[in-house]
């Protein structure tokens with residue numbers, strides 16, 4: 001029953017010819033044969049594992065949905081990896097989004113020409129942002145503003161460095177995390193940004209993480225409503241002579257809706273690696289988990305328990321404690337305890353395992369999981385082919 005001893009793998013699996021079976025396995029949360037690694041002896045656990053072909057499939061699927069790569073602005077925070085950025089650039093995706101200065105620097109160092117740092121720059125980070133712009137003159141950087149105080153001080157900082165940056169007004173469509181609600185204050189702020197030296201008013205940014213309805217139709221309706229508000233506000237700005245050259249909208253759950261609207265940019269992040277959280281909540285999204293964790297049985301403390309080396313220092317701990325990952329080759333295993341370096345599950349299949357056996361886990365939330373690992377083991381054709389650095393997990397590169 002174990003996949004650990006893959007030397008004796010059914011050759012049919014290795015042919016990669018089982019696409020429908022793989023999709024079915026995936027839907028049913030059982031082991032997708034595409035995940036099998038023929039020899040894991042050089043993979044130190046707990047390991048983050050990337051499947052190159054599945055990443056490529058998810059990128060292709062994103063492009064199929066949107067049609068035009070110039071309207072896609074993938075969020076790099078999910079993987080923080082140069083190699084995936086380059087795979088996207090090879091598909092003519094030139095606009096990218098990020099949340100930290102290190103991610104912005106990584107994108108610029110990969111030669112990305114258009115980087116949106118979708119985060120408010122405050123305090124000394126404004127100075128760092130100026131250094132970033134100065135260091136990478138071939139990249140056009142965009143940033144957000146949602147408050148006149150921060151906008152004025154960013155203008156002062158950039159002016160002091162003799163620099164200019166494009167600024168998108170961050171609209172709060174109802175998530176209430178950052179942003180300014182549609183209305184007079186938003187209009188005044190956009191006008192202020194338009195007038196300040198060192199800033200170029202470049203459009204609107206709207207992240208609708210609250211549009212996460214499980215029902216696809218309900219979610220699409222909510223996204224449509226958000227979009228109607230965006231368009232009404234855009235017209236209001238334009239009618240006052242304020243240009244709105246770009247609108248950047250949403251993440252993965254509402255991507256399919258916004259992708260259908262010509263002229264707007266979409267910024268999904270998670271779908272390039274996909275995770276169990278999105279996969280189980282949004283079966284309408286046709287993406288496949290392309291990153292797993294390879295963990296091992298380190299102890300068998302009772303007849304119905306397995307202890308794995310998958311503590312919350314190796315898998316994101318923001319999901320509820322009993323739902324941080326799904327074990328593909330121990331179906332039905334119930335998580336009963338997790339510590340820093342241990343994951344304890346109860347399963348009536350414990351007797352079939354021995355210390356050292358491999359277990360394949362799909363993380364519930366891939367983005368913070370990636371940031372817990374220095375490197376990802378890359379699998380191609382069921383074999384270890386490369387090691388990729390999770391490069392911008394460090395908060396500081398040069399800037």
Ligand SMILES: Cc1ncc(COP(=O)(O)O)c(C=O)c1O
Nearest residue numbers: 075207251252253267268269270
């Ligand atoms: C501002 C912003 N844009 C885009 C995304 C990508 O969303 P998703 O992870 O749903 O693809 C996020 C996710 O946190 C975000 O915060």
